Amino acid sequence: MLNTSEIEVESDFEELSEKRPFFQVFFELIRKQPLGAAGGGIVVLMILMAIFAELLTVFDPELNSLEHMLMPPDDTFWLGTDQFGRDLLTRIIYGARTALLVGFTCAIVGATLGLVLGVASAYFGGMFDLIVQRIVDVVMAFPLIILALAVVATLGPGTQNVIIAITIPFVPQCARVVRSNALAIREIPYVDAARALGFSDMRIILRHMVPNVMAPYLIMLTSFLGQAILLEASLSYLGMGVQEPTPAWGLMLQGGAEEFAESAPWVAIWPGIAISLAVFGFNLFGDSVRDTLDPKLRSR
Amino acid sequence: MKNFTAKLAISAVIGAGVALSGAFADAAPKRGGTLNYVVGSKIPSYDGHKETTFGMIHPIRPFYSTLIRVNPDNPADPSDFVCDVCEGDVPKGEEGGTKFTFKIRKDVKFHDGTQMTAHDVKATMDKIIFPPKGIPSARKAFFKAVESVNVDNDYQLTMKLKFPTGSFIPALALPFNFIYAKKDLDAHGYTWHTKNINGTGPFKFVQHQKGSFVEGVRNPTYHHKGRPYLDGIKAISAPKLAVRVNAIRGDRAAIEFRGFPPKHRDDLVKALGKKITVQESDWNCVLMATPNHKRKPFDDVRVRKALTLAIDRWGGSKYLSRIAIVKTVGGVVYPQHSFAANESELLKLAGYSKDIKASRAEAMKLLKDAGAVGKTIDFSNRGVDQPYKIVGTWLIDQWKKVGFKVKQRVQPSPQFYATLRKKKDFDVSIDFNCQSVINPIADITKFLTSAGNNYSQGGDAKADALYEKLLRSGDAKEQRALIRQYEKRVLDDASVAFITLWWYKINPHRSYVKGWKIAPSHYLNQHLDNVWLDK
Numbered sequence A: 001m002l003n004t005s006e007i008e009v010e011s012d013f014e015e016l017s018e019k020r021p022f023f024q025v026f027f028e029l030i031r032k033q034p035l036g037a038a039g040g041g042i043v044v045l046m047i048l049m050a051i052f053a054e055l056l057t058v059f060d061p062e063l064n065s066l067e068h069m070l071m072p073p074d075d076t077f078w079l080g081t082d083q084f085g086r087d088l089l090t091r092i093i094y095g096a097r098t099a100l101l102v103g104f105t106c107a108i109v110g111a112t113l114g115l116v117l118g119v120a121s122a123y124f125g126g127m128f129d130l131i132v133q134r135i136v137d138v139v140m141a142f143p144l145i146i147l148a149l150a151v152v153a154t155l156g157p158g159t160q161n162v163i164i165a166i167t168i169p170f171v172p173q174c175a176r177v178v179r180s181n182a183l184a185i186r187e188i189p190y191v192d193a194a195r196a197l198g199f200s201d202m203r204i205i206l207r208h209m210v211p212n213v214m215a216p217y218l219i220m221l222t223s224f225l226g227q228a229i230l231l232e233a234s235l236s237y238l239g240m241g242v243q244e245p246t247p248a249w250g251l252m253l254q255g256g257a258e259e260f261a262e263s264a265p266w267v268a269i270w271p272g273i274a275i276s277l278a279v280f281g282f283n284l285f286g287d288s289v290r291d292t293l294d295p296k297l298r299s300r
Numbered sequence B: 001m002k003n004f005t006a007k008l009a010i011s012a013v014i015g016a017g018v019a020l021s022g023a024f025a026d027a028a029p030k031r032g033g034t035l036n037y038v039v040g041s042k043i044p045s046y047d048g049h050k051e052t053t054f055g056m057i058h059p060i061r062p063f064y065s066t067l068i069r070v071n072p073d074n075p076a077d078p079s080d081f082v083c084d085v086c087e088g089d090v091p092k093g094e095e096g097g098t099k100f101t102f103k104i105r106k107d108v109k110f111h112d113g114t115q116m117t118a119h120d121v122k123a124t125m126d127k128i129i130f131p132p133k134g135i136p137s138a139r140k141a142f143f144k145a146v147e148s149v150n151v152d153n154d155y156q157l158t159m160k161l162k163f164p165t166g167s168f169i170p171a172l173a174l175p176f177n178f179i180y181a182k183k184d185l186d187a188h189g190y191t192w193h194t195k196n197i198n199g200t201g202p203f204k205f206v207q208h209q210k211g212s213f214v215e216g217v218r219n220p221t222y223h224h225k226g227r228p229y230l231d232g233i234k235a236i237s238a239p240k241l242a243v244r245v246n247a248i249r250g251d252r253a254a255i256e257f258r259g260f261p262p263k264h265r266d267d268l269v270k271a272l273g274k275k276i277t278v279q280e281s282d283w284n285c286v287l288m289a290t291p292n293h294k295r296k297p298f299d300d301v302r303v304r305k306a307l308t309l310a311i312d313r314w315g316g317s318k319y320l321s322r323i324a325i326v327k328t329v330g331g332v333v334y335p336q337h338s339f340a341a342n343e344s345e346l347l348k349l350a351g352y353s354k355d356i357k358a359s360r361a362e363a364m365k366l367l368k369d370a371g372a373v374g375k376t377i378d379f380s381n382r383g384v385d386q387p388y389k390i391v392g393t394w395l396i397d398q399w400k401k402v403g404f405k406v407k408q409r410v411q412p413s414p415q416f417y418a419t420l421r422k423k424k425d426f427d428v429s430i431d432f433n434c435q436s437v438i439n440p441i442a443d444i445t446k447f448l449t450s451a452g453n454n455y456s457q458g459g460d461a462k463a464d465a466l467y468e469k470l471l472r473s474g475d476a477k478e479q480r481a482l483i484r485q486y487e488k489r490v491l492d493d494a495s496v497a498f499i500t501l502w503w504y505k506i507n508p509h510r511s512y513v514k515g516w517k518i519a520p521s522h523y524l525n526q527h528l529d530n531v532w533l534d535k
Helices: A004-019 A022-032 A034-051 A088-124 A126-140 A144-155 A159-186 A189-196 A201-237 A249-257 A266-293 B002-020 B054-063 B118-129 B168-172 B182-188 B241-249 B262-275 B301-309 B313-320 B356-369 B385-400 B413-423 B440-447 B461-471 B476-493
Strands: B034-039 B068-070 B081-083 B099-103 B146-153 B156-161 B203-209 B213-218 B232-237 B276-291 B326-328 B376-382 B405-411 B428-434 B498-510
Touching: A022 A034, A034 A088, A034 A266, A088 A126, A088 A159, A088 A201, A088 A249, A088 A266, A126 A159, A144 A159, A144 A201, A159 A201, A189 A201, A201 A249, A201 A266, A249 A266, B034 B054, B034 B241, B054 B203, B054 B213, B054 B232, B081 B168, B118 B146, B118 B156, B118 B182, B203 B232, B241 B262, B241 B498, B262 B276, B262 B498, B276 B301, B276 B326, B276 B385, B301 B356, B301 B476, B313 B326, B313 B385, B313 B498, B326 B385, B376 B385, B376 B413, B385 B405, B385 B428, B385 B498, B405 B413, B413 B428, B440 B461, B440 B476, B461 B476
Parallel strands: B034 B232, B376 B405, B376 B428
Antiparallel strands: B068 B081, B099 B156, B146 B156, B203 B213, B213 B232, B276 B428, B276 B498, B326 B498
């Protein structure tokens, strides 16, 4: 049962929240986290590009137009064309879809699996924790790109396999971070209380522990977004990722970097810039989320 | 840009001039120096009889001789052969073209100092033509007509054929037919040469640092007197194209024998001007698209024919030749050979019309009749940029234009070969037919139902019958006519598999490299005994 003062505080808080208009909160956030806001802006721009790709360009991203091959930027092809005469701007816009599909899927699936595994490992402890953590140690011993390359080499190239390849290394990373937080939460009395009330392990994990480790989860998730985009681009650049004619930034870079670096540098430059901007944007945004959610950093 | 194009044209003309005026270039060869060259593929083994790759030929061929070879001074001529370890001219067939007698030189020595005789040549030819069970011989099928190889005396050899065939002498000149010592085969077995080298070639093997380089030194007892001109050779392994280009640019290597894409030629000429010479040639190598006859709907000839009708070969040639090592539109025979289809003959074949709209309309009608409109193609391709991935991307676009949906699977070479040869789980695959010595009658066997390298899992009985007739024909005019009928069957009526574009060889090299002449194959003219450095 709540006492009167607690109810007042809660209602004051609700009132305060309701009173502040959206734009005020938005501009305050920009003022407090200008870099994060810039990152967020890039992310939003990418998402809009991906959603409205058909409306933003008149060209087909996959259709060859050989008579226009390797055209430098001009009034018609703002960023120039590639070796198959395809408009680079169009392929970069559509490429955002591939980047976001891979980025979000890998980050969400990888972080969520890691969350469940990390909390379960902390909650059950004992032999289960020991085994899970040793497996996590083994997987984390490999650099991200090496592990992803090994998985793609086994499964073969293609968007679906790239997603699997990138997701697998994310799971233990998130599990390790979440577990350390969950270990502290496991010792809090309400978990004991829940257990005493006869709640199932699943209910305790999902209803009582997981919501309390959302901060590290969200931080990991946002940091994974940029990493996943970079990994997808790296795998595609190495010819082990997304395949032609799908528009993907890494693939565009691979197609242009070696052969046309001198004669048509724009073929490699624009997708390179797109990858850099996207990763930069997601990293800034992720840092900002971390700063906001981490109580230690928030107090600075 | 105009200025650059003019420079390029001048360089190309100079290059072609140098290449053609061999007599002038070879007038006063200089001795000495080491030729550094880059090789873009690994060495699977040293055994020429087993291997099929330039990754082995380029570094290893200079250590060996062959019985006969393509004339090094005229490698572009598909019918100009000269003796290597045999004496005099290449023999004409006796007894109706079924008996060939070779006189063997008496001055040929293996690198270990032992004398080479007709017994060594016989042991070699027996290994190639009649290998024991379990011993691979990649070109055994080329010698189907050979009945026996007999030693008349230490320096004379006779080869008897079951029937006369024009494909025998060209097959004998294949650069893979390394002469091995009989004593090595007897003492060490038939697999010893996969890891050991004891040849009679212009250079002696020194060392192989795996993944790095192969080194050789001049063979002072080489049987072609006065040769080789070089003191040594060093074949540097460089799988990445950019590394190979930069090696020539930075003069770490003088030449790459396989060939560069046009853009790299342009970049090198632009950067190095007269220091670079460019030699160019049509290439006896073609990329194919092979449908899997065992997979629906490609078991239907109408669907297969639609695949070829969708391809604008003439348009593709015009543009792809600017970015890839492909150029020439052709049929089943190397386009510069007299047996090849000329343009008017090509235009009669499905997929070769210059009216691409009409071709594609016909393709769409065929697909509609076959109930295959909008079908998805599982397209298997090899993870090699030049020209596989470029041609693959172009083909996808062509097939989309008649309503196919295409899902491309690009795999590294070992996995690609496994898909093509063992798993066979593709709808259509990129395929190739690359040969060394131009030998049309042998080169077109790929389309036969029984051919080991026909990966379509299908064929055409009428084409097979035409080939049997062709194999036994001794008349060039009749052979050409039979090839036309065969070509119509395999590319059109039965649509067994398709030719896309023939490769085009571009070899920019340091201008100080003299004596080497471009051949229509990257396997040919790689003994390097006629190369010298003008430094």
